[in-house]
Amino acid sequence: MNAYLIGVIIALILFIVVGVLAGRRVKTTSDYYVAGRKAPVILIVGSLIASFLSTGAFLGDTGEVYSGFFMGIVIVGILQASGYVYGANLFGKYIRRAEVNTVPEYFGKRFSSKRLRMLSSVTLMFAVTAYMLSAMQGISTLMTSITGLDYKVCVIIAWLSFTIFTVYSGSRGVLITDTIMFLIFLAAALIGIPYVVHAAGGWNEAITSLAQSTSRPGIIAWTNNLDYLYPTGGQNLIWAIVYGVVWAVVVMVSPWQTSRYLMAKDEHTVQRSAIWSSMGVATVTMALYFTSAFIYKINPNIDPASTNLIWAAMNVMPMLVGVVLLTGILSAGVSSASTFLSLIGSSLTNDILASRQTDDVKKNLRISRIGMALVSLVVLALAFFNPPQIFWIMYFGGTVIASAWGVVALSSVWSKNMSESAAFWGMLLGFLGCVIPKTYSALSGVTLPIYLDPFFIGIVMSLVGIFIGGKTKAATAADMAQYQALHVRPASEKDAEKDKKTFNLMYVYLAFGVALGLFFVLCYALPYMRAI
Amino acid sequence: MELTLSIAFGAWFVASALFYGHMVKKGRDE
Numbered sequence: 001m002n003a004y005l006i007g008v009i010i011a012l013i014l015f016i017v018v019g020v021l022a023g024r025r026v027k028t029t030s031d032y033y034v035a036g037r038k039a040p041v042i043l044i045v046g047s048l049i050a051s052f053l054s055t056g057a058f059l060g061d062t063g064e065v066y067s068g069f070f071m072g073i074v075i076v077g078i079l080q081a082s083g084y085v086y087g088a089n090l091f092g093k094y095i096r097r098a099e100v101n102t103v104p105e106y107f108g109k110r111f112s113s114k115r116l117r118m119l120s121s122v123t124l125m126f127a128v129t130a131y132m133l134s135a136m137q138g139i140s141t142l143m144t145s146i147t148g149l150d151y152k153v154c155v156i157i158a159w160l161s162f163t164i165f166t167v168y169s170g171s172r173g174v175l176i177t178d179t180i181m182f183l184i185f186l187a188a189a190l191i192g193i194p195y196v197v198h199a200a201g202g203w204n205e206a207i208t209s210l211a212q213s214t215s216r217p218g219i220i221a222w223t224n225n226l227d228y229l230y231p232t233g234g235q236n237l238i239w240a241i242v243y244g245v246v247w248a249v250v251v252m253v254s255p256w257q258t259s260r261y262l263m264a265k266d267e268h269t270v271q272r273s274a275i276w277s278s279m280g281v282a283t284v285t286m287a288l289y290f291t292s293a294f295i296y297k298i299n300p301n302i303d304p305a306s307t308n309l310i311w312a313a314m315n316v317m318p319m320l321v322g323v324v325l326l327t328g329i330l331s332a333g334v335s336s337a338s339t340f341l342s343l344i345g346s347s348l349t350n351d352i353l354a355s356r357q358t359d360d361v362k363k364n365l366r367i368s369r370i371g372m373a374l375v376s377l378v379v380l381a382l383a384f385f386n387p388p389q390i391f392w393i394m395y396f397g398g399t400v401i402a403s404a405w406g407v408v409a410l411s412s413v414w415s416k417n418m419s420e421s422a423a424f425w426g427m428l429l430g431f432l433g434c435v436i437p438k439t440y441s442a443l444s445g446v447t448l449p450i451y452l453d454p455f456f457i458g459i460v461m462s463l464v465g466i467f468i469g470g471k472t473k474a475a476t477a478a479d480m481a482q483y484q485a486l487h488v489r490p491a492s493e494k495d496a497e498k499d500k501k502t503f504n505l506m507y508v509y510l511a512f513g514v515a516l517g518l519f520f521v522l523c524y525a526l527p528y529m530r531a532i
Numbered sequence: 533m534e535l536t537l538s539i540a541f542g543a544w545f546v547a548s549a550l551f552y553g554h555m556v557k558k559g560r561d562e
Contacts, residue, residue, distance in 0.1 A: 085548045085552045089551070089552065090555075222534050271556060271559075487562055489562040505552075506556070509549040517543065518542065520538030525534045525537075
């Protein structure tokens, strides 16, 4: 048995034990769905980042960097990381105020609408199932390459590793294990860098060599490598900005991010968590992207490109550091999968089967656990049998939720005149406006021009839906009363000391922004310009 | 362009920090 396999097994057992222990304190559905609404900043930050960064970031994004798309991915990373600050202050704080168990429940409550709650639950399940299958595929592929075990055996191990505690402990277990996993992959992203930089001949030497690369010209230039995606730097830059905005919107409104805020102990926790999460995501992703660029300098022949970090963990780093890195990548996948399962299960039992809830607390908890277990079995079956007609939904990713929920979510907080009909049609047309062109593009193999990206079509259709829905039926007095109620600060939030502490975090974030800019100027731009 | 983008990254975070400060202040009056 190799050291990497031992590390992975220890980590998985740790997650299951800690997750199950956390479940012993779960007594009500509120504990199960929103961890009793008592979570402090550290747990919210851990869960926000662990739910967002998955094997997609550790293997997919780093593979794109390695393939020559460094600056494109960096721009996406910068924009998406800032999404936390906008999301928490424009949406997250207000859904926390609504005191609901799920985000679809918020939409239903805001517009007194069962059909909107159903629609948001269905779109959530569609997008999150797509993501979950993708995460399970990533975890299983990684485990196969580390352990040499059969892919299907790894699917079952991966499934067991997060299902046991998620079904039993709900959000309480997910919050704690997410935070542990976040700390592991934060360490993993940071401790490998010195070894990679050393093996690449030092920082300046690596930047110089990459700037002058003839095998992959432009790998770290602003234009990116022109053979990779679009043939001009301008088009690549536009792609990066568009997708940076898409992912910032995903961070702002997606259920796998904003549902974390429902568990925060107060609104100060929501706002503070957003700042730390933004800095955390920026730090982890930038560390990973530079690492993968440097790995190209060490070995330009890794195939497939998405395995470059795995190659470095096994060939460049000391064994213990490599074990931490591989365990960290696995943790990123498992933590996202546990949140996804918990979201699908919660929405099924809390929103779709809402009528089954009774006054019996124990019975409600039992129904929730059974619902979650059934969902997990369906997901296992999908991942295990891997039917091609199901796996097409993995193409949809986060853009669907950004198109369907983006405008409706923000308008639900900031538009007094938003009616139920406007919200419903905005969400439905936004969803279809993204799914239909994406399906067409995937099935026909036609790459749509950047200005016809399904995200744009979805956003435009969402706006059309809001306009038509608003014309059909105007906001009622009840809609307006809900809007007003959202903008009344609860008395429990009024605390001068806490206000000051929350505000002062702005200075920390300002300093981080200045430090980030200086880092890029001094460690990337100036050495790059000297080299060319 | 590489230098411009590097400066823009820092500037974007600084702008986001100012937005945060503005929203926190605004939230006190709700």
